[in-house]
Amino acid sequence: MDRRRMRVTLVVVCALSIFMISKQSPKINKNNIVDVKPNLEDQFEKEKEFFDGIWKLNNSNTEYYLSLGWFYYDNSSNFLSLTMFQGNWKSDPYWYISAGNLDYNSTEHILTAKIVYKLENGSGKNFNGTLYAKVLNNDSTELEGIVICDGKSVIFKAHAKNKQKEMFTRLYYAFMISVGYLIIIAALAKHFQVIYENSAQAEKTSLFSLGLMEVCELGFALWQLEKSFEGHLDSGIDYILISSFWSFSAFMLIHSKLLPIVFRAQNSNISSFGFYVSSRMTANYQSRFFLLCIIYIIILKLLKNFYYLTMPIVHMIFIPQIITNSLYGxxxxxxxxxxxxxxxxxxxxxxxxxxxxxxxxxxxxxYLLCTNLIIICLGQILVLKYQQFKPRFLVPRKYRPMSYDYFRDESEESNLSRDNDNTCIICMTPLNIPIVHNEPIVNRSKTMHTPCSHRFHQDCLVQWIEIKLECPTCRSRLPVFEG
Incomplete structure (x- = not known):
């Protein structure tokens, strides 16, 4: 993706975001619901309002965070839900209490219910209790009340959320995700272009790194999709969906473009089976890879309470690539x-x-998790940078695999040159080695000897290896040159 396309895409996303802001519906005053005529009721939809607030037990002074939802249609159809977090954040454990068919006294602006439903630790039950809520002002933006349920008395007070502020918070988030993923997709597209034109680069790319990126992008897209349909996200849902779209786009680029090319390059023998069979083998590999991604995401979902452990693992996307670089140089x-x-x-x-x-x-x-993520991500960047000069610096010298020596001493070269062709088939000029008969030397670079006993000029073979890790003569796989 070139810079022009990136700019155009960014402008389109911004324009779409501004358009969705302009389509926000005005707030409806709940005090006017009683004036709705019966024969026009089907013209009105059920309204809802969300509140933030605090709650505490009747015999305690400790206050915690409360998220309240009020769904209403008319005086006889009201539903109130209270999510009471045992802390100040939505990531804390919570109780969920709800009551339906509340009686609404429009004169005193009071909501009352006798049956309440309580959900705690995954199990819910109806109780004979009392829910009392009073509207404190005419525009219904403040509520206070008390809930008596299961032997506990809870006092709460809440104020309506600022929908415009909530919407802009999600807009800024979507804008950040859009810009970030334009950069990510551009980087992936650039790498795709490199490996498409150069099979040696595809062979060097780690399939495990691509797999971790797939899991990261697909999991992030599904997580955002889940959050966009949660009840408390009543405004700015479209922006979260835009963010999910960008994550899924990155996943599709990896799964449908990068993965097949790398798989074919690292399994070059499948091309001998014909186009149809090799396509089937590639598709089967993609399917198995996708299934493993789904299983991995399910495991991460089950371990969501241990996100401080799973998130660093998910962000180790280039660790397999670093290991591959260390093993093969x-x-x-x-x-x-x-x-x-x-x-x-x-x-x-x-x-x-x-x-x-x-x-x-x-x-x-x-902040501890953030520190770990910074160390992990910046550590991967620094290691990849240093591996451009010394790919095996992480492996102790005594444990490093023996690298292949492409050069021979002068006497060995002289013996090999007597009964063999002394021409580099890449540039079709004589090799710079001691030979019996005199030939004009055009290329003065050293002679390199492959494991399959073929010889080439150093500058010719080094350029060839950068394109393809195969012998130009017999197509045998060549080790990496570390000179």
Missing amino acids: YKDSISFRNAGSILLCKLIIALYLFGCPSNFMRYEPN
Whole structure:
């Protein structure tokens, strides 16, 4: 994706966001609901209002965060739900209490109910209790009341959310995600272009790194999709869906473009089976890979309470690539700029979600997790940068695999040259080795000897290896040159 397309896409996203802001519906005064005529009732939809507030037990002075929802249609059809968090954040444990068919006294602006439903620790039950809520002002933006249920008395007070502020918070989040994922998708597209034109680069790309990126993007897209349909996100839902779209786009680019090319490059023998069979094998591999991604995401979902452990693992997307570089001595497996762009964008998004107190999900900041993510992401960037010069610096010298020596001493070269062709088939000029008969030497670079006993000029073979890790003569796989 070139810069012009990126700019156009960004302008379109911004224009779409501004258009959705202008379509926000005005607030309806609930005091006017009693004036609705019976024969016009079907012209009105059920309204809803969301509140933030505090709650405390009747015999305690400790106050906690409360999220309240009021769904109403007319005086005889009201529903009140209270989510009482045992802390100041939505990531804390909570009780859920609700009551339907509340009696609404329009004169005194009081809501009352005798049957309440309580959900705690995954189990819910109806109780004979009392819910009393009073509207404190004419525009119904403040409520206070008391709930008596299951032997507990809870006092609460709440005020209506500022929908415009909530909407803009989600808009800023969507804008940040859009800009970040434009950079990520541009980096992935650039790497796709490189491996499409150069199969040696595709062979150096780690499939496990691509798999971790797939899990990260698909999981993030599904998480945002889940959050966009949660009850308390009553405004700005479209913006969260836009963010989910960008994550899913990055996932599709990896799954449908990068993964097949890398798989074919690392399994070059499947091309001998014909186009139809090789396509089926590639599609089967993609299907199995997608299934593993789904299983991995389900495991992450089950371990959501241990997010401080799973999030660092999800962000180790280039650790398999670093291991691959160390094992095989790859210096340029992925562009440092592309890898750095991907990691930095993901780090900024993670720091917003887990380190910003005003994040749109009202999650409690976890600064220890943020510190770990910074160390993990910046550590990967620094290691990938240094591996461009010394790919095996992380492996102790005594444990490093023996690298292949492409050069021979002068006597051995002289013996090999007597009965063999002394021409480099890449440039079709004589090799610079001692030979019996005199030939004009055009290329003065050293001679390199492959494991399959073929010889080439050093500058010719080095350029060839950068394109393809195969012998130009017999197509045998060549080890990486570390000179």
